[in-house]
Amino acid sequence: MMARKVVSTGRGGAGKSSFVALISKYLKAPTLLIDLDPDLSLADMLGFDFHKEGKRTVCEALYDVIEKRKSNISPTITTHDLMESLLWSDCLYEGRKMDLITLGTKLTEGCLCAPDEILRKTIPKLAKNYASMVVDSPAGVEHLNRNIVSDINDLFVVCDPSDKSLKHISRVKEIIKQVGIRYSHFYLVANYECNEEAEKYLQGKGEVYLGKIDYDAYLEQYNLEGKSLLGLPEDSPASLSIKRILAKAGYQIR
Numbered sequence: 001m002m003a004r005k006v007v008s009t010g011r012g013g014a015g016k017s018s019f020v021a022l023i024s025k026y027l028k029a030p031t032l033l034i035d036l037d038p039d040l041s042l043a044d045m046l047g048f049d050f051h052k053e054g055k056r057t058v059c060e061a062l063y064d065v066i067e068k069r070k071s072n073i074s075p076t077i078t079t080h081d082l083m084e085s086l087l088w089s090d091c092l093y094e095g096r097k098m099d100l101i102t103l104g105t106k107l108t109e110g111c112l113c114a115p116d117e118i119l120r121k122t123i124p125k126l127a128k129n130y131a132s133m134v135v136d137s138p139a140g141v142e143h144l145n146r147n148i149v150s151d152i153n154d155l156f157v158v159c160d161p162s163d164k165s166l167k168h169i170s171r172v173k174e175i176i177k178q179v180g181i182r183y184s185h186f187y188l189v190a191n192y193e194c195n196e197e198a199e200k201y202l203q204g205k206g207e208v209y210l211g212k213i214d215y216d217a218y219l220e221q222y223n224l225e226g227k228s229l230l231g232l233p234e235d236s237p238a239s240l241s242i243k244r245i246l247a248k249a250g251y252q253i254r
């Protein structure tokens with residue numbers, strides 16, 4: 001099995017995580033979600049309490065390994081190998097409907113190079129166990145530079161109706177080219193704030209425009225109350241939009 005790899009990107013607050021949570025319901029199972037956003041929002045949106053289940057973020061596990069290493073004089077296995085096994089045992093949250101790995105927030109000074117590298121090397125191995133894999137990105141384009149997933153099937157850009165959002169589209173394309181990320185499809189999706197004018201603009205961008213995610217008062221309410229988006233009614237505006245968008249991208253909706 002080789003997972004269909006999906007990445008959602010966009011500006012902060014555009015609705016990337018909501019998009020990921022919503023599509024995860026309709027993708028071919030088994031599905032693995034990877035949350036690269038430091039604020040744990042995807043787990044919250046799906047109602048996954050992975051800490052309660054004894055699971056940790058990649059950064060938390062790595063921090064423990066590094067701390068233990070300080071008192072261990074002759075380690076026989078490398079930090080990287082140790083982390084990779086920990087990733088499977090401690091960081092992989094196995095939900096009823098889908099699994100989740102959360103990168104988390106860096107706990108020590110410095111960059112995310114080490115956790116990024118662990119994910120970069122482990123993702124291809126993990127991908128063999130899933131039919132679908134979805135990456136939720138932090139705001140902006142910097143995560144693309146980190147090249148955590150270099151082989152993408154479908155890249156969804158969730159666009160808000162702002163000048164910056166439109167510049168974001170061009171930046172994403174530029175960086176992908178520079179970094180050498182391969183992708184099969186580049187899709188634009190309008191977020192709930194877009195009006196007709198913004199939609200027209202996206203249609204004329206020369207990219208594949210899949211449509212708009214309608215404003216959904218239920219979704220807003222669910223997020224506010226911390227209720228799982230997996231339980232969002234099938235006929236609510238956002239659910240209907242997502243099904244339409246995925247169908248347009250050639251997905252078989254289950």
Ligand SMILES: Nc1ncnc2c1ncn2[C@@H]1O[C@H](COP(=O)(O)OP(=O)(O)O)[C@@H](O)[C@H]1O
Nearest residue numbers: 012013014015016017018192214215216220223
């Ligand atoms: N279709 C929608 N209808 C109404 N509110 C939405 C919709 N999509 C997202 N939101 C709201 O927008 C805010 C940002 O969404 P989120 O998915 O966290 O964005 P991001 O991950 O891009 O930062 C949240 O408060 C969420 O409830």
Ligand SMILES: [Mg+2]
Nearest residue numbers: 016017037041
């Ligand atoms: Mg988010």
